[in-house]
Amino acid sequence: MIVSIPALSDRLKAVTAILAEDPRRISARVHAELDGMEGYRDLPPQARVSVEEFLVCFVELWCEALLSGNGLSVEAREVFADYGRRRAHQGVPLQSLMRAFSVGQREIWQGYLELAGDCEALARELLFDVSRYMFCYFDEAAEETVQAYLDEQLRQARWREYLDQRLHYILLYTPEDEAGFREILAALGLDPGMSRVALALDVAIDAEKLRTREDEIERLLLQVARTFKVATADLVRAWHRERLLIWLPCAHGEAISQADQRLARRAAVLLTGLAEIRQAGLGIMNHGAQGWARSAEEALRALDFFSGEHAERTVRRYSGILVEDGIRGNENALRYLVSLLEQLTNEPDLLLTLETYLGLGCRRGQSAKRLGIHPNTLDYRLGRVEELLGASLDDADWVGRLDIALRLRRYSLRCSTKG
Numbered sequence: 400m401i402v403s404i405p406a407l408s409d410r411l412k413a414v415t416a417i418l419a420e421d422p423r424r425i426s427a428r429v430h431a432e433l434d435g436m437e438g439y440r441d442l443p444p445q446a447r448v449s450v451e452e453f454l455v456c457f458v459e460l461w462c463e464a465l466l467s468g469n470g471l472s473v474e475a476r477e478v479f480a481d482y483g484r485r486r487a488h489q490g491v492p493l494q495s496l497m498r499a500f501s502v503g504q505r506e507i508w509q510g511y512l513e514l515a516g517d518c519e520a521l522a523r524e525l526l527f528d529v530s531r532y533m534f535c536y537f538d539e540a541a542e543e544t545v546q547a548y549l550d551e552q553l554r555q556a557r558w559r560e561y562l563d564q565r566l567h568y569i570l571l572y573t574p575e576d577e578a579g580f581r582e583i584l585a586a587l588g589l590d591p592g593m594s595r596v597a598l599a600l601d602v603a604i605d606a607e608k609l610r611t612r613e614d615e616i617e618r619l620l621l622q623v624a625r626t627f628k629v630a631t632a633d634l635v636r637a638w639h640r641e642r643l644l645i646w647l648p649c650a651h652g653e654a655i656s657q658a659d660q661r662l663a664r665r666a667a668v669l670l671t672g673l674a675e676i677r678q679a680g681l682g683i684m685n686h687g688a689q690g691w692a693r694s695a696e697e698a699l700r701a702l703d704f705f706s707g708e709h710a711e712r713t714v715r716r717y718s719g720i721l722v723e724d725g726i727r728g729n730e731n732a733l734r735y736l737v738s739l740l741e742q743l744t745n746e747p748d749l750l751l752t753l754e755t756y757l758g759l760g761c762r763r764g765q766s767a768k769r770l771g772i773h774p775n776t777l778d779y780r781l782g783r784v785e786e787l788l789g790a791s792l793d794d795a796d797w798v799g800r801l802d803i804a805l806r807l808r809r810y811s812l813r814c815s816t817k818g
Contacts, residue, residue: 425454481547500544566580598680623669678713753781753784
């Protein structure tokens with residue numbers, strides 16, 4: 400229903416002029432109520448000043464609409480739209496934004512009633528003429544504000560999505576683009592100099608159903624943010640090689656080993672609370688585009704290295720396999736370790752015995768029991784291993800070499816089985 404602008408009596412014009420001359424008598428009361436409202440109470444000082452200035456303008460625009468008889472002008476509509484965009488940018492909830500309009504309208508009405516006093520004629524004019532137009536005016540103003548708010552949210556979401564995609568591409572495919580990396584992080588409001596650790600999650604998500612996957616990822620991010628006690632906006636994530644990669648921020652000055660232990664404990668808590676996470680891989684803290692990319696690759700390698708080994712759901716830390724992984728990249732070292740075990744292949748019992756013995760921490764009694772053999776037989780086999788390799792199983796260096804060789808052999812067997 401279209402409601403025309405009422406023709407004001409001289410008395411009501413005078414009252415409206417008083418409000419227009421001293422808008423803060425209304426705006427101050429509105430501002431005081433907004434101070435305790437979600438979204439408004441946490442605004443930084445500069446934004447709070449901006450809100451206060453708008454509330455003054457809010458009262459002035461209403462008075463101008465009545466006194467001029469022009470209603471909600473084009474200029475006024477833009478003022479309300481700009482207010483909506485600013486609040487969207489500052490993260491004020493839409494519910495709080497709408498509540499602010501309700502409070503503002505109520506306080507303007509209350510201001511009229513106070514100025515009307517006991518004047519019955521003025522009270523009737525306010526009730527039967529002004530009130531109907533007031534509802535229509537503020538409905539239109541709220542519509543302008545909310546539409547601009549929603550448009551700004553959509554624009555920000557699209558811009559954020561675009562920046563996220565660019566960042567993912569750099570981290571996963573062109574990590575040498577350090578300048579682009581820093582530019583995007585600055586646009587996202589993230590610290591480019593902050594060190595991070597990549598967390599790779601093997602999760603049960605239907606990768607074919609894109610909407611389902613995105614919804615599940617958003618839900619998981621909320622859980623990750625709560626578990627690691629960080630804001631969701633501070634997390635960087637990507638879906639890569641059928642795993643969910645999340646780069647977790649580290650504290651300034653935190654040592655690499657401290658971050659590794661702290662985040663591993665938190666990741667274990669995450670696994671306990673979310674059944675859909677099958678495994679978690681944790682990289683090593685690093686900084687810069689290439690550092691973040693390296694940490695992600697480490698987290699994925701940790702998952703791949705232990706793939707198929709042990710049924711229990713657990714956190715796989717790259718720090719636990721960094722020696723083996725380093726050797727895999729050194730051809731001569733790898734050939735040497737492979738040759739050690741090749742010398743035992745003609746006597747199959749020796750490999751099983753050695754693997755059991757090292758796996759049980761070089762405890763002879765437990766090893767013999769696990770193998771179901773006499774302790775003397777165990778001693779014979781271990782002696783035979785030492786004879787063939789020219790090794791000493793009392794030497795920690797030899798034990799370390801053989802343990803790594805066995806780990807690499809298990810990984811190689813798993814890969815060949817998958818192939």
